[in-house]
Amino acid sequence: NPRLALAPIPSDPASPQASGLGYVEDATKVDKAKFARYADGQKCGVCALYQGGEGSEWGGCGIFAGQAVAAAGWCSAFAPKA
Numbered sequence: 001n002p003r004l005a006l007a008p009i010p011s012d013p014a015s016p017q018a019s020g021l022g023y024v025e026d027a028t029k030v031d032k033a034k035f036a037r038y039a040d041g042q043k044c045g046v047c048a049l050y051q052g053g054e055g056s057e058w059g060g061c062g063i064f065a066g067q068a069v070a071a072a073g074w075c076s077a078f079a080p081k082a
């Protein structure tokens with residue numbers, strides 16, 4: 001399980017914080033009816049809050065302190081990189 005091999009611990013999509021923000025590890029699976037602000041192409045890897053390096057699959061996030069989010073993921077706090 002690659003989720004367990006990483007440090008920091010990947011954010012659990014089922015946690016209250018993650019589910020409250022609509023976080024998913026696959027941005028193509030965002031519930032678009034619930035999160036109308038989602039637009040195609042948005043994902044953690046191109047979010048201003050993503051702290052992972054270029055090409056990384058997982059990285060820190062300014063919102064999920066001490067955890068890692070998937071570069072391919074998304075949450076409703078998405079903000080495009082300037």
Ligand code: SF4
Pocket residue numbers: 023043044045047048049050051061062063064069073074075076077078079
């Ligand atoms: Fe991903 Fe950005 Fe949400 Fe963090 S704030 S989980 S990097 S979309």
